[in-house]
Amino acid sequence: MSESILQTRNLTKEFSGFTAVSDVNLSVERGHIHALIGPNGAGKTTVFNLLTKFLPPTTGTILFNGRDITHMAPADIADHGIVRSFQISAVFPNMTVLENVRVALQRKLGMAYAFWRSDKILSRLNDQAMALLDSVGLSRFADNITVELAYGRKRALEIATTLALDPELMLLDEPTQGMGAEDVGMTTELIRKVGQERTILMVEHNLSVVSTLADRITVLQRGAVLAEGTYAEVSANAEVMEAYLGVEHV
Amino acid sequence: MNRIAWITVIVLGLLAPFAVYPVLMMELLCFALFACAFNLLLGYSGLLSFGHAAFFGGAAYICGYAVTAWHLGPLQGILIGTAFAGGLGLVFGVLAIRRQGIYFAMITLALAQIIFFLCLKMPFTGGEDGLQGVPRGMLFGFIDLNKPLNMYYTVFAIFMICFWLIWRAVNSPFGQVLSAIRENEARAISLGYSVERIKLLAFVLSATLAGTAGATKSIVFQTASLTDVSWHTSGEVILMTLVGGMGTLLGPVVGAFTIVGLQHELSSIGSWVTVIIGLTFIVCVLVFRRGMVGELTRLWKRSF
Ligand SMILES: Nc1ncnc2c1ncn2[C@@H]1O[C@H](COP(=O)(O)OP(=O)(O)OP(=O)(O)O)[C@@H](O)[C@H]1O
Ligand SMILES: [Mg+2]
Numbered sequence: 001m002s003e004s005i006l007q008t009r010n011l012t013k014e015f016s017g018f019t020a021v022s023d024v025n026l027s028v029e030r031g032h033i034h035a036l037i038g039p040n041g042a043g044k045t046t047v048f049n050l051l052t053k054f055l056p057p058t059t060g061t062i063l064f065n066g067r068d069i070t071h072m073a074p075a076d077i078a079d080h081g082i083v084r085s086f087q088i089s090a091v092f093p094n095m096t097v098l099e100n101v102r103v104a105l106q107r108k109l110g111m112a113y114a115f116w117r118s119d120k121i122l123s124r125l126n127d128q129a130m131a132l133l134d135s136v137g138l139s140r141f142a143d144n145i146t147v148e149l150a151y152g153r154k155r156a157l158e159i160a161t162t163l164a165l166d167p168e169l170m171l172l173d174e175p176t177q178g179m180g181a182e183d184v185g186m187t188t189e190l191i192r193k194v195g196q197e198r199t200i201l202m203v204e205h206n207l208s209v210v211s212t213l214a215d216r217i218t219v220l221q222r223g224a225v226l227a228e229g230t231y232a233e234v235s236a237n238a239e240v241m242e243a244y245l246g247v248e249h250v
Numbered sequence: 251m252n253r254i255a256w257i258t259v260i261v262l263g264l265l266a267p268f269a270v271y272p273v274l275m276m277e278l279l280c281f282a283l284f285a286c287a288f289n290l291l292l293g294y295s296g297l298l299s300f301g302h303a304a305f306f307g308g309a310a311y312i313c314g315y316a317v318t319a320w321h322l323g324p325l326q327g328i329l330i331g332t333a334f335a336g337g338l339g340l341v342f343g344v345l346a347i348r349r350q351g352i353y354f355a356m357i358t359l360a361l362a363q364i365i366f367f368l369c370l371k372m373p374f375t376g377g378e379d380g381l382q383g384v385p386r387g388m389l390f391g392f393i394d395l396n397k398p399l400n401m402y403y404t405v406f407a408i409f410m411i412c413f414w415l416i417w418r419a420v421n422s423p424f425g426q427v428l429s430a431i432r433e434n435e436a437r438a439i440s441l442g443y444s445v446e447r448i449k450l451l452a453f454v455l456s457a458t459l460a461g462t463a464g465a466t467k468s469i470v471f472q473t474a475s476l477t478d479v480s481w482h483t484s485g486e487v488i489l490m491t492l493v494g495g496m497g498t499l500l501g502p503v504v505g506a507f508t509i510v511g512l513q514h515e516l517s518s519i520g521s522w523v524t525v526i527i528g529l530t531f532i533v534c535v536l537v538f539r540r541g542m543v544g545e546l547t548r549l550w551k552r553s554f
């Protein structure tokens with residue numbers, strides 16, 4: 001039996017009467033790349049916000065490594081090994097590309113409050129930051145101001161920044177959204193590589209990305225789980241075809 | 251700032267009292283320090299406080315009272331005023347830091363109005379008159395601060411130490427996290443930073459140094475008055491910071507010199523000063539969107 005790293009039980013989120021996430025029981029297996037798919041407004045991002053505590057659930061529990069994390073603070077989630085990315089690119093635009101990664105690496109130095117020390121001390125993290133940038137093909141942009149990067153590269157930088165914390169579980173919200181075909185291929189490769197050493201839960205609209213990467217897929221529709229299984233199983237499901245794949249393949 | 255910039259600032263500061271009245275210079279420096287402290291919050295943390303007069307004026311009262319009633323030396327008085335402002339900053343910060351934008355500004359304003367009211371009503375503050383005749387005293391027991399140059403160089407030393415501290419904080423590991431939070435708060439949280447606590451530290455540092463400025467001013471001018479704690483003063487420091495350029499180290503200094511300088515030069519024309527300062531502000535906001543220093547640095551960078 002393989003163990004699950006993340007489990008939700010009856011997870012529900014209501015926004016003033018409207019149920020965005022409804023009774024979701026999700027189980028992500030350790031080492032898997034697990035995809036969460038579904039039409040627009042299905043509640044995928046809301047599930048991410050619940051898992052990372054950016055929103056409190058209305059009811060339900062979240063277990064990470066068997067431990068109840070339902071009431072944890074969002075900043076503490078990272079220390080327990082869950083780091084997320086965002087649907088709209090989340091970089092620090094006016095910092096350099098290197099600084100973006102370094103500010104994540106800085107976490108483990110525990111000097112977030114050290115206002116009396118020189119920031120030169122952070123340069124000891126530069127090698128590590130460069131190595132991370134290298135792994136996503138951004139090392140030659142290290143000294144650029146991030147806002148100047150092309151969109152696809154910003155998304156790659158986000159992944160590098162997330163990797164800097166070496167999370168056990170990485171949550172990626174539409175990592176290839178808005179990318180050209182070439183960048184999509186590169187990012188897919190990158191996620192595959194990264195996924196060899198950790199668990200990934202990703203929201204993704206691009207079904208060819210999902211079919212190449214995902215070990216397991218959960219389909220959400222109107223906040224509820226519609227189907228779950230491998231790509232072959234899910235894509236053979238008539239309900240899914242109708243609700244989601246059908247729409248995509250017109 | 252590089253070495254040349256530091257040396258220039260120090261040399262200018264050392265020579266200044268031979269070109270400008272020391273009293274005016276000291277007023278300029280006190281407000282420049284106040285604006286720099288404020289900028290640590292507005293420019294580097296992205297928080298707009300509308301209650302900074304409480305720290306500035308509150309420290310002025312405490313320092314003035316301590317040296318008058320308890321016969322403490324000026325340095326001890328300034329330290330006590332500073333510590334008071336820091337403690338007050340902690341209280342304000344804890345109450346306000348969870349709020350965003352305009353709500354944050356409103357809460358700081360409301361709390362500062364309470365301090366104003368206390369300064370008006372408490373028995374030891376001198377009511378409408380404020381504290382008068384605060385003694386300047388002897389620094390370290392032997393430097394007579396009643397001599398203008400002694401007083402000036404003391405103020406200049408305090409200014410430089412605090413200015414250096416702000417520069418250090420901005421260019422520290424803490425400063426890096428602070429700019430990350432300002433740039434993208436949600437991302438900083440997801441990386442595991444306790445955003446509220448980091449902002450709170452920025453708030454307390456800013457309040458503390460605003461207190462140093464106010465306490466120093468009460469020694470220089472030998473008074474602490476209701477003006478120091480009024481919302482006008484909170485507004486003025488915002489003005490100084492915006493005119494000079496928030497988020498730049500020297501911007502608040504330039505802004506404070508501009509505003510206080512204008513008030514001084516134009517004091518003979520009475521209430522028109524307010525109008526002229528208002529116009530200056532409008533022109534600055536329209537023409538130099540990043541403030542004077544902000545625009546200059548941008549031009550400088552572009553020309554390379
Ligand atoms: N903070 C909120 N307050 C009210 N309603 C919300 C909130 N966040 C999301 N919703 C609603 O919940 C539903 C699910 O939104 P969510 O963003 O989770 O969808 P999604 O599956 O991520 O969609 P997309 O594919 O477009 O990103 C939507 O109808 C949305 O309008
Ligand atoms: Mg979404």
